[in-house]
Amino acid sequence: MVGMRIADVQEDTDHELISKEEISDIINRAAAQASEDYRGKNPLLVCVLKGAVNTLAAFSQAMSIPVQMDFMSLSSYGSGTESSGKITVRQDLSTDVRGRHVLIVEDIIDSGITLAWLVDELKRRGAASVEIFALLEKPARRKVNVDVKYKGREIPDEFVVGFGLDYDEYYRNLDSIAVLKPSVYEGGQA
Ligand code: PRP
Numbered sequence: 001m002v003g004m005r006i007a008d009v010q011e012d013t014d015h016e017l018i019s020k021e022e023i024s025d026i027i028n029r030a031a032a033q034a035s036e037d038y039r040g041k042n043p044l045l046v047c048v049l050k051g052a053v054n055t056l057a058a059f060s061q062a063m064s065i066p067v068q069m070d071f072m073s074l075s076s077y078g079s080g081t082e083s084s085g086k087i088t089v090r091q092d093l094s095t096d097v098r099g100r101h102v103l104i105v106e107d108i109i110d111s112g113i114t115l116a117w118l119v120d121e122l123k124r125r126g127a128a129s130v131e132i133f134a135l136l137e138k139p140a141r142r143k144v145n146v147d148v149k150y151k152g153r154e155i156p157d158e159f160v161v162g163f164g165l166d167y168d169e170y171y172r173n174l175d176s177i178a179v180l181k182p183s184v185y186e187g188g189q190a
Contacts, residue, residue, distance in 0.1 A: 006174070013161070016176050018176060022153075023135070027055065027058045027062055030152065031062035038067075043102070044095060044097065044102050045067050046071075046118075047069065047072070048071075050166075051106075055105055055106070055164055059133060075088050076114055096125075098127070099126065103132070103133060103150075104130065109146060112142050133149070134150075135153070136153055138157055161174060161180050162178050167184065
């Protein structure tokens with residue numbers, strides 16, 4: 001078999017949380033709904049780098065209407081893994097969103113701080129509408145409310161990798177989503 005499968009990262013992962021097939025089902029269902037909702041609206045899909053790249057690729061290919069895509073890199077500063085709420089644009093969109101129907105395609109919503117900021121920012125720039133598809137949500141970590149129109153799956157507060165999600169920039173190319181063993185990120189032996 002080609003590609004990185006769960007068997008290839010067995011030593012680092014505790015268990016597979018969401019299979020490749022389930023990821024496809026979630027994305028295909030949301031993309032079908034979005035295709036209906038955005039018919040005739042020429043939506044702009046906005047991908048927040050880097051984690052959402054895999055989700056954007058699959059989501060856009062599952063859409064049956066013409067779409068455009070653009071990318072943005074954001075960083076939030078805070079202590080450790082906690083976001084402070086101060087967002088900085090590392091790389092901006094190349095598209096003028098004025099009057100556009102924007103659909104943000106995200107891999108995961110954690111505190112909600114990144115997405116809450118981005119929705120406000122795109123509206124401030126004059127987008128006609130701003131909605132969200134999020135493949136994963138961790139409700140236990142939510143700090144600010146974000147309205148997610150196209151919902152994926154809720155997951156427990158565990159360290160997950162794969163399908164774009166990383167630890168130390170690795171595992172993004174795993175084709176499913178798995179829970180990382182704490183020993184990996186605590187620096188011990190897996
Ligand atoms: C993740 C994810 C969101 C953000 C969500 O990106 O892709 O953009 O965190 O967190 P929040 O809801 O607490 O704001 P990350 O900062 O890990 O960067 P990456 O996508 O480059 O891995």
